[in-house]
Amino acid sequence: MGSETLRIIDLSSAVDSSLYEPDPVTHDVLTPRQGALHMSAEMREHFGLELDPDELPDGEFLSLDRLALTTHTGTxxxxxxxxxxxxxxxxxxxxxxxxxxxxxxxxxxxxxxxxxxxxxxxxxxxxxxxxxxxxxxxxxxxxxxxxxxxxxxxxxxxxxxxxxxxxxxxxxxxxxxxxxxxxxxxxxxxxxxxxxxxxxxxxxxxxxxxxxxxxxxxxxxxxxxxxxxxxxxxxxxxxxxxxxxxxxxxxxxxxxxxxxxxxxx
Structure with missing residues (x-):
């Protein structure tokens, strides 16, 4: 199977908290700014390290997604x-x-x-x-x-x-x-x-x-x-x-x- 001629067809349905589910999906998102604040607090609490979030580019770090769902949600x-x-x-x-x-x-x-x-x-x-x-x-x-x-x-x-x-x-x-x-x-x-x-x-x-x-x-x-x-x-x-x-x-x-x-x- 040559990669230059390989077509990939997605056969998966998405995990989407906006859609109806008998077991509802909870999807919470930390924005990059919230991620910076979270990282700073976690580093301080667990490792004793200090970093002012405002020292990061645009005062942002990384976004973070938290989900609550069953393993039978989505494909x-x-x-x-x-x-x-x-x-x-x-x-x-x-x-x-x-x-x-x-x-x-x-x-x-x-x-x-x-x-x-x-x-x-x-x-x-x-x-x-x-x-x-x-x-x-x-x-x-x-x-x-x-x-x-x-x-x-x-x-x-x-x-x-x-x-x-x-x-x-x-x-x-x-x-x-x-x-x-x-x-x-x-x-x-x-x-x-x-x-x-x-x-x-x-x-x-x-x-x-x-x-x-x-x-x-x-x-x-x-x-x-x-x-x-x-x-x-x-x-x-x-x-x-x-x-x-x-x-x-x-x-x-x-x-x-x-x-x-x-x-x-």
Missing amino acids: HVDAPSHYGSRASYGDGEPRHIDQMPLDWFFGPGVVLDLTDAPTGAVGAARLKKEFARIGHTPEPGEIVLLNTGAAARAGTREYFTEFAGLDGPAVRLLLDLGVRVIGTDAFSLDAPFGDVIARYRATGDRSVLWPAHVVGRDREYCQIERLANLEALPGPYGFQVACFPVKIAGAGAGWTRAVALVDEQ
């Missing part, structure tokens, strides 16, 4: 430990985000068009239909991205209530094919909370309760949630995806600046 990668405290595979201890192999998060990408799917859970048959349409079945190590059209509602309440997720058999199909990372432009890889609960109340079937996440207790895999700009991809495959998660010790998820890399040589 992020869910780790196996997010799905439950115990796993039926390996030693029974699901791995945290900082323990995941980096090679999982760089590889060939495949995007599946599910924009026609209504709010609810998409099944394995619908995925197989899409494989046939694009003439490609995902292979081991490929990163599968689901374009549900949900990104168009980002920043609204409907983004969290109106989208398509996967059911358990659909997730297992992808995992059986050797996929270890599944991404979506929706809030969740599962159907919305309201849809899940309504189907459970109607049927009493516990298998409809967040099956995409529950599968992760038996099969080790990662989800990328809240992707964006999937319509900008040049085709259903023929590109690379990089989605390295931020290394947060002991965390069940980590933010990522997910991108697609397209060799246009």
